[in-house]
Amino acid sequence: MNQTILLSLFFVCLMTSCTVFYRTVRYGGADIDDYNVFPTYDLNVNEYKFHFTKSDYKLFDTLDVNWDYQGITYHNLDSLLENTSTRAFLIIKNDSIIYENYFRGYKREDISTVFSVSKSVTSLLIGIAIDEGYISSVNDPVTKYISELKHADPMFDKLTIKDLLDMRSGIKFNEDYSFNPFSKIARLYYGRNQFSLVKRLTFECEPGTRQEYQSISTAILGIVIEKATKQNFAKYFDDKVWKPLAMENTAKWSLDDKKHQSAKAYGGLSISAIDLAKIGQLYLNDGKYNNTQIVSAKWVEETLTPNVYNDGYQSQWYSFCGNGLDSTGNKYFNDSITAQKAWQVRYAKKYPYYEVSQVRKVDWNKKQQKKYWSLSRDNYWKLSIYTNQYYALGIMKQILFIDPAKKTIIVRLGDRSDFDNYTDLLYKINKKL
Structure with missing residues (x-):
């Protein structure tokens, strides 16, 4: 390698940090098996496991999905999904499984990274922390819980938990999934110290004035949870959600680094489809599981009431x-x-x-x-x-779709999105149930 190339690589490493540069070059964009890339907090199999009942519902023997994909009209759901990058597809109605199938060697116990579906789970933890008194209100400024940010950009004093929940932070952060070593999303995703990145952030506008989808907002929420509860984020999830819901498989929450062990609250949860569905069931049951209130019904209601002034994102x-x-x-x-x-x-x-x-x-x-x-x-x-109806959504169309009126939960996990309107497919299927 000539001297010019070596010098170029050296300066790139200095500008972006060698870890970010190395990980970005080696791994490229995000992948559904990224729990193999990062250190993780491992969630173990519970001693007591909850299992959905299996229904003898026969609708899918005759259901015509009538879906056009790559120039072919598919009438059978199995044949459609077999020709996509789908790994798992699951439909639950009235607490019973009416459709469950796995593709391309994927099995019920296998986990995969659900990316931004993790954001919705982080919202659940915010609700639990409020119920337990660790957080007094979503209208609190983040500096009440993250004192270090009092010495950062003064705009942090105006940034509330509600602003972060609704993606109205005003932070200067480009959600650019090209994952080049210079992008902030690459530094967040592949960096070894996400809190250090947060402390260096600046603002484009005053918090609350403009909506812009940003993973950094959820990363800050994760730090708020840790500071407020004085507990590791993933451990808090383990104690308050994983064990109480009697999950049946293993799971992992990716961390930024072995030293800092700060969970990627915005996209680091790796979980099986069947266990993800149990989080959907929790919301269907107004925050209650097995006669135990995991999160308040008030939080569920506030979370799921459409905010039409925020493009239906809340x-x-x-x-x-x-x-x-x-x-x-x-x-x-x-x-x-x-x-x-x-x-x-x-x-x-x-x-x-x-x-x-x-x-x-x-x-x-x-x-x-x-x-x-x-x-x-x-x-x-x-x-x-x-x-x-509402849903949690991750890149490559990881979807947790919920319809309270029909008591249905639909989960789709896969390596790619295949087509942009997976949510329309789920809506179309749900309409026939």
């Missing part, structure tokens, strides 16, 4: 949203009054949560131009309908 969970249509099936409206009327006529009784918003549209194709000729080319009004 407390690290997504509310399922669809486009409102008028009586002719049109989803574009000339003005807000027409969109509002469509909600009142078609949706008001069933869906009380909605938002009417004006959106710029500059990429009309010829078909759209012909159909919507009466609309302005650049602007239209959109009606967003928020349902009582």
